[in-house]
Amino acid sequence: MAKHLYCVVSRDGGDAAVSGDCAYLVPYRDIALVVKESSPINYASLPKDILVRHLANHQSLIEGIMKECTAVPIKFGTSAMDDGELLEILESGYPCFKNAIDSMAGKVEVDLIALWNDLDSTLRELGERDEIRRFKEEIATASREELREAAIELGKMVRVALEEENGRVGNEILFALKEHHLEQRIREHFDDRMLLNVAFLVESEKKNALDEQIEGLDKRYCGRINFRVIGPLPPHSFNTLEICRIGAGEIEEAMNIIGVVPGDDKDEVRKAYRKQLRKYHPDNNSGDPDAQMIFEKFSRAYKILTGCSNLAFGKDAIMVRVVE
Incomplete structure (x- = not known):
């Protein structure tokens, strides 16, 4: 059986965190690894839907543990062969593990995704910008062949305008929230409607203040923007541990x-x-x-x-x- 690693925790509270789960603690000094035994898995060969299910289970277990104690995630797919290798990992990684736990104590990750509620309406508004409107007037009498090329150019202009608007509004949102988090990580957009995708590192006791500020932004933008808040989460974006043999x-x-x-x-x-x-x-x-x-x-x-x-x-x- 392989020993799959989930996170590293402080031993103070760790026992309660895994109570009732088939995961268990492997203690070392004042820290412990959270481990589950199962058959070895070649994640690279799994179909995407099954891989996503494994990843969701991995994250769910860590999220449950972090409700009881500080938990620093270990990179998904990390495993050890036996108890001897677990001990080697703990001995070798103790300084890094300890520092990670101490630096993340009392902190959580909160993810924020901001999307245009009505992208078509936003694009129509952008289409009324002076430079775009003038270009439309210039091509109004173009031939069919010229119009085909002009349409491509018009699409590029609207795309640039959307990117500029996303940047402007995204920066407004970030500025409004800057007093309510410790760090931020800007992430890649994966949807045309998305204007901001960001992870915040937040002190646990200040998460409610962040939520209230986001609610205020929702009112400020009069429903034009859909704010999706995910968290509290383990600090995956700020402090995930990678373990490998060199x-x-x-x-x-x-x-x-x-x-x-x-x-x-x-x-x-x-x-x-x-x-x-x-x-x-x-x-x-x-x-x-x-x-x-x-x-x-x-x-x-x-x-x-x-x-x-x-x-x-x-x-x-x-x-x-x-x-x-």
């Missing part, structure tokens, strides 16, 4: 690139990194066509060495790091 060869290569040796601690790794940063930065190697690739390799080596503990030649290691 091979001995890759560790040795990373040490050689950065210029450190086994036994050097994280401070020495950082010093070596800063010392060589100027040497590898693309801005200082503008004549080298491979400069960007070399710099990315250098950066990857640094991430490996700062994400792994107990580094040594000839041995693989567990890397734990925060991804956003």
Whole structure:
């Protein structure tokens, strides 16, 4: 049976959080991993609908746990082979786990999606802008062939106008909410009606104030915009933990690139990194066509060495790091 990892929690409250669920805690010092046993799953081979169901179950379990204690999500699909690997993960990742829990204590994620309620009406309004209206007048007497090309150009103009309006109104919304969150992450739009898709990191006790401010925005825009609030959620957008095993060869290569040796601690790794940063930065190697690739390799080596503990030649290691 594989051991699927869901999140890391503080042991204070963790027992109650998983009570009644087939998930269980694997404790280490003052933290614990939340784990479930099941058959190994190759998520990459699953049909999309089944994959989405697994992801929803993963998130639902974490959301239930966070009601009782601070829970920092672990990247979906992470698993361990046995209890020995779980212990290795806890020992190697403890500093990162502990820091993540402490930094997220008393905080939740709240997602906000803002959509035009009537996109057609918004597009008609944009079509009355001076530059678009003048263009319509100019092509009114165009031939059929000219009109076909003009219609394409008109569509581009309206699309640009919509993007500008989305940006203007989106910035108005963000400005109105800036006092009610700690951080924000702007996300990609996935719908033509969408003008804003953002995740907020919020102090738990201030979520109601954020909700009230969004209600005020709903009235301000007189129903033209549909505000969808999702949360409170675990801080997926701000503090999701990635756990992976790095091979001995890759560790040795990373040490050689950065210029450190086994036994050097994280401070020495950082010093070596800063010392060589100027040497590898693309801005200082503008004549080298491979400069960007070399710099990315250098950066990857640094991430490996700062994400792994107990580094040594000839041995693989567990890397734990925060991804956003």
